[in-house]
Each structure stands twice: as structure tokens, then as C-alpha cells.
Amino acid sequence: DTGVSQDPRHKITKRGQNVTFRCDPISEHNRLYWYRQTLGQGPEFLTYFQNEAQLEKSRLLSDRFSAERPKGSFSTLEIQRTEQGDSAMYLCASSSGAGFYNSPLHFGNGTRLTVT
Amino acid sequence: EDKVVQSPLSLVVHEGDTVTLNCSYEVTNFRSLLWYKQEKKAPTFLFMLTSSGIEKKSGRLSSILDKKELFSILNITATQTGDSAVYLCAVENAGGTSYGKLTFGQGTILTVHP
Numbered sequence: 745d746t747g748v749s750q751d752p753r754h755k756i757t758k759r760g761q762n763v764t765f766r767c768d769p770i771s772e773h774n775r776l777y778w779y780r781q782t783l784g785q786g787p788e789f790l791t792y793f794q795n796e797a798q799l800e801k802s803r804l805l806s807d808r809f810s811a812e813r814p815k816g817s818f819s820t821l822e823i824q825r826t827e828q829g830d831s832a833m834y835l836c837a838s839s840s841g842a843g844f845y846n847s848p849l850h851f852g853n854g855t856r857l858t859v860t
Numbered sequence: 861e862d863k864v865v866q867s868p869l870s871l872v873v874h875e876g877d878t879v880t881l882n883c884s885y886e887v888t889n890f891r892s893l894l895w896y897k898q899e900k901k902a903p904t905f906l907f908m909l910t911s912s913g914i915e916k917k918s919g920r921l922s923s924i925l926d927k928k929e930l931f932s933i934l935n936i937t938a939t940q941t942g943d944s945a946v947y948l949c950a951v952e953n954a955g956g957t958s959y960g961k962l963t964f965g966q967g968t969i970l971t972v973h974p
Contacts, residue, residue: 789963
């Protein structure tokens with residue numbers, strides 16, 4: 745399977761703990777995105793990387809959230825001092841693009857986070 | 861702030877029926893409108909629309925964009941139980957340095973009964 749891969753699929757953690765999620769994009773895609781989706785809502789944009797550069801972060805992304813994409817390949821999303829409001833599905837997506845052109849985003853199956 | 865509104869929020873039909881899902885949007889600098897189908901997991905890509913009045917078609921699914929009225933529809937003919945899913949509409953803003961920054965609607969939950 746050469747789609748977007750996310751790990752873990754599920755994560756249950758206690759409030760105050762740190763968690764880290766991993767995303768492996770489609771190998772030829774240079775652009776990578778993190779979105780968050782809560783029940784009954786569409787996904788919300790969190791952050792975007794072009795190669796290894798993080799070019800935009802949403803105002804939704806508090807200081808407790810940090811994302812990296814070393815070497816422009818896989819990406820990690822870390823949430824520090826988790827809160828119950830962080831419970832959601834975290835979706836990673838990737839695309840290929842140059843300049844103005846961008847291919848449609850392809851999403852992974854997500855990591856479902858539950859904070860107790 | 862960009863905004864996408866989908867209607868209806870939910871729809872229940874029987875196999876063989878034709879359905880039309882609606883998506884209206886507001887975006888400061890339009891680049892594209894996309895439709896996704898979401899079952900239990902990842903949203904899967906259906907269509908990307910950039911030009912007004914040109915219908916995109918894939919099997920029983922088709923979609924069209926009206927950039928003047930800021931509106932798109934997704935049609936599904938001869939529905940099957942496998943079409944049951946949440947259908948998401950999203951717009952991409954062409955402003956700034958970001959690409960793929962999509963604003964999604966709430967989705968339409970389609971249930972197809974045998």
C-alpha cells in the first residue's frame with residue numbers, strides 16, 4: 745500500500761501526558777498537512793509543510809502543539825500536557841505541487857486520540 | 861474567514877434513488893473546490909473543480925461548480941448501499957504561501973437502504 749500511513753491508529757492517554765503521532769506521506773509528495781476532526785464536523789486545518797519547511801500554522805494550534813518534518817519525509821505531531829479538549833481524530837494528508845499547482849490532498853486513516 | 865455550508869446535513873434514500881448534495885462557499889481567494897467521501901476512516905478524494913460550468917464525472921457520480929453563485933452540487937445516480945458515507949465539500953484558498961489549506965463543510969451523511 746503506497747497511501748498515507750499514520751501511526752498509531754488509536755491512542756488513549758491521561759490528561760497532562762505528552763503524545764506523539766507519526767505520518768508517512770506518499771513517497772513522491774512534497775507537501776504534507778495535519779488536520780483535526782471532531783465528531784460530526786469536517787476536518788480543520790492545523791499546519792502545512794513544503795518539504796521540511798513548516799509554512800503555516802493555524803491559530804487552532806496552541807503552544808502545546810508542535811510538528812516537525814525532518815528531511816522532508818515523515819512528519820511527527822506532538823501534543824504536550826494533553827487536555828480533554830484535544831480528543832479528536834488527527835488526520836495527515838499529502839500532495840505534490842510546484843508553484844501554484846497542487847494535486848488533490850490524499851488523507852491517511854488518522855490517529856484517534858482519547859484524553860481521559 | 862472562509863466558510864463552507866453543506867445541505868442537507870443528512871439524507872436517507874433507498875437503493876436506486878438519485879441524490880443531489882449541495883455545497884455553498886465563501887472564500888477570499890478561490891483556487892479550487894473538492895469533494896471527498898468519508899466512510900469510517902480517511903476521506904477519499906472524489907473530484908476537484910476549478911472552472912465554472914464544467915461537469916466532472918466518475919461512474920454514477922458527477923459534480924459541477926458555479927463560481928458566480930459560489931455553489932457546487934454532487935449528484936449520485938442509481939444509489940447503492942456502498943454509497944452510504946459522509947460526503948465532504950472543501951474549498952482551497954489561493955492566498956498567501958500555503959497550498960492545500962482546505963476549509964471543509966460539516967458534511968452530508970448519506971444513508972442508502974436496500
